Amino acid sequence: GQNIDQPTEMTATEGAIVQINCTYQTSGFNGLFWYQQHAGEAPTFLSYNVLDGLEEKGRFSSFLSRSKGYSYLLLKELQMKDSASYLCAVRGGLSGGYNKLIFGAGTRLAVHP
Amino acid sequence: DVKVTQSSRYLVKRTGEKVFLECVQDMDHENMFWYRQDPGLGLRLIYFSYDVKMKEKGDIPEGYSVSREKKERFSLILESASTNQTSMYLCASSSGTAGQFFGPGTRLTVL
Numbered sequence: 001g002q003n004i005d006q007p008t009e010m011t012a013t014e015g016a017i018v019q020i021n022c023t024y025q026t027s028g029f030n031g032l033f034w035y036q037q038h039a040g041e042a043p044t045f046l047s048y049n050v051l052d053g054l055e056e057k058g059r060f061s062s063f064l065s066r067s068k069g070y071s072y073l074l075l076k077e078l079q080m081k082d083s084a085s086y087l088c089a090v091r092g093g094l095s096g097g098y099n100k101l102i103f104g105a106g107t108r109l110a111v112h113p
Numbered sequence: 114d115v116k117v118t119q120s121s122r123y124l125v126k127r128t129g130e131k132v133f134l135e136c137v138q139d140m141d142h143e144n145m146f147w148y149r150q151d152p153g154l155g156l157r158l159i160y161f162s163y164d165v166k167m168k169e170k171g172d173i174p175e176g177y178s179v180s181r182e183k184k185e186r187f188s189l190i191l192e193s194a195s196t197n198q199t200s201m202y203l204c205a206s207s208s209g210t211a212g213q214f215f216g217p218g219t220r221l222t223v224l
Binding site for chain 1 (some may be wrong): 117134156158161189203217
C-alpha cells in the first residue's frame with residue numbers, strides 16, 4: 001500500500017529550531033513536497049526535493065533520503081506566524097498517465113513565546 | 114502569481130440536494146484537482162483532470178462527479194449530497210511536473 005507518516009502535533013518555542021519528519025512508502029517516487037497550511041486557509045508550497053540532500057530556502061530547509069524513504073522539514077528562528085500545519089506529499093507512481101500527489105495527514109506545529 | 118479561485122468559502126446544503134463546487138485558475142494549467150480534507154485524514158484526491166474533457170478518478174470518487182468543459186474551470190458535483198460529505202473541499206492546479214497551487218477552499222456542511 002501507500003503510506004505517508006508524520007507526527008500529528010509538535011510544539012516549539014519562538015526563536016528555536018524544529019524538525020518535522022516524514023516517512024513514506026509509495027509505489028514509485030517522483031519527488032517530495034512540503035506545504036504550509038494555516039488554519040482555515042489553503043496549503044501553500046514550501047519546498048520540493050527529488051534528489052537526495054538538503055534544499056535550503058531562507059529559514060526553511062528540506063532534506064530527502066530516497067533509500068530510507070525519509071524527509072524532514074527544518075524551520076529555524078521560529079516565529080509565531082510559523083504556527084500552522086505542515087503537509088508532506090509524495091508524487092508517486094503513474095495513474096492515468098499522471099503522477100498523483102499523496103498527502104500525509106499533516107503535522108500541526110504550535111509556536112509559543 | 115497563480116490564482117486559483119473557488120466559488121464559495123462556506124456552503125450549507127440539505128441532504129439529497131445537488132451541489133456544484135466551481136474552481137477557476139488563471140495560469141493556463143493543464144492539470145486540475147479536487148481534494149477533500151478531513152481532520153486526521155489529510156488531503157484525499159477525489160478526481161483530477163489533465164486536459165479539457167478528460168477526467169480521472171482519484172482515491173475517493175464515490176458520490177462525486179466532475180466536469181471540465183474549459184481549460185480554466187473544473188467543477189465538482191455532488192449528485193445527492195449526504196451528511197458524510199460534510200468537509201473542506203480544496204481545488205488545485207498545476208502544470209507539468211511543478212507543484213500544485215491550491216484555492217482557498219470551500220467548507221461544505223450537509224444537514
